[in-house]
Amino acid sequence: MTNYHTHTLFCDGRCLMHDHIRFALARGFTSLGFSSHAPLPFPTAWTMEWDRMDDYLAEFHRMRRLYRFRIELYIGLEIDYLNEEHHPASPCFASLPLDYRIGSVHLLYDPMGRLVDSDLPAAQFKQMVEKHFEGDVEETVRRYYARSMAMLRHGGFDIVGHADKIHYNASYMRPGIMDEPWYDALVRTYFEAIARQGLQMEVNTKAYEDLGVFYPDVRYFSFLYDLGIRVQVNTDAHYPDRIDAGRQAALQALRRAGYRSVMELHGGEWEERKL
Numbered sequence: 001m002t003n004y005h006t007h008t009l010f011c012d013g014r015c016l017m018h019d020h021i022r023f024a025l026a027r028g029f030t031s032l033g034f035s036s037h038a039p040l041p042f043p044t045a046w047t048m049e050w051d052r053m054d055d056y057l058a059e060f061h062r063m064r065r066l067y068r069f070r071i072e073l074y075i076g077l078e079i080d081y082l083n084e085e086h087h088p089a090s091p092c093f094a095s096l097p098l099d100y101r102i103g104s105v106h107l108l109y110d111p112m113g114r115l116v117d118s119d120l121p122a123a124q125f126k127q128m129v130e131k132h133f134e135g136d137v138e139e140t141v142r143r144y145y146a147r148s149m150a151m152l153r154h155g156g157f158d159i160v161g162h163a164d165k166i167h168y169n170a171s172y173m174r175p176g177i178m179d180e181p182w183y184d185a186l187v188r189t190y191f192e193a194i195a196r197q198g199l200q201m202e203v204n205t206k207a208y209e210d211l212g213v214f215y216p217d218v219r220y221f222s223f224l225y226d227l228g229i230r231v232q233v234n235t236d237a238h239y240p241d242r243i244d245a246g247r248q249a250a251l252q253a254l255r256r257a258g259y260r261s262v263m264e265l266h267g268g269e270w271e272e273r274k275l
Helices: 017-026 050-066 121-134 137-155 168-171 181-197 218-227 246-256
Strands: 032-036 072-078 099-103 107-109 115-117 200-204 231-234 261-266 270-275
Touching: 017 032, 017 050, 032 050, 032 261, 050 072, 072 261, 107 137, 115 121, 121 168, 137 168, 137 181, 181 218, 200 246, 218 246, 231 246
Parallel strands: 032 072, 072 099, 200 231, 231 261
Antiparallel strands: 107 115, 261 270
8 A cells, every 4th residue: 555645744734754654554555655735935834844844854764764674655745836936846846855746736816816725624615715706616616727737837746636626615615516517628628638748646535534525526537547647546644544544445436437556656666556
C-alpha cells in the first residue's frame, strides 16, 4: 500500500511525520510520501512558511535514515496555483530537492479581485459564494476550472491534486449540478487536458468515510480509464489514523471502471503496480 498525499504539523496536519510512518507501517505500507501545503506569498493558517522549509527537508531526511530498512519514504509538496507569478512551476519550487509535486487549486479570485478560499465545508462554501459571487455557483465553478486549466498550462508538477473537489460543495448549493451539460463538459475538458499532458491524477479519498465521495467523483473513473490517465490513490491524511481511509473502496471502484494498476514510487521511480 502507498500514500503520497499527507500533511503534518509543518502545515495544517495534526501530527508529526513519525506518527504517519508508524501508522503506515502498522497497515503494511510499502511507501509513503509527505506533501506539506507549500508556502504562499502571504501567511495563512494552513500552509507552511518559507522559514520552515529547511526544517521540513531535514526532518524528512532524518525519518528516511531512521526507517530506511522498513519503508520507502518520499518528500513532496502540494503547491497551489495562485496566479501567473506563483504556481507549481515557479523557480522557488522548481529548485527544491523534492521527489514529486502535487498541483492543486484551493483559492479563487472574486469579481473584485479579492482572493477567497474555496476549499471549505459545504455550508461555509455557500456563504462564500453568496458573499463574493452574488450566490452564482455556476460562475464560481467556472472560475475554479479556469484556474485549474491555467495550472495545467504552467505545469511544474507530477500529480493533479483532488481534481473536481468543488463538485461536492457545488452540489450542496445546487443539487443535480453535476448532471447539467455545461458542468460535465468542463470536467471532461479538464480531464482531456490532463491526459494530453501525461500527468498522473490522484483519486483523493479524504472525504469518503465522512461524505461518501471521492475527488474526482466516481462517475468519471471509466472516462479517466478510457483517456489512459494513470492514477494513484491518496488519502490526503491530516491525522495518522486516516492514512488509509477510503483506500480499499477507491481501489474497488477503479477495478470496476477497468483499471488494473495504480502508480507507485519504488526505488525513486514511478511504476505501474497491479491492483
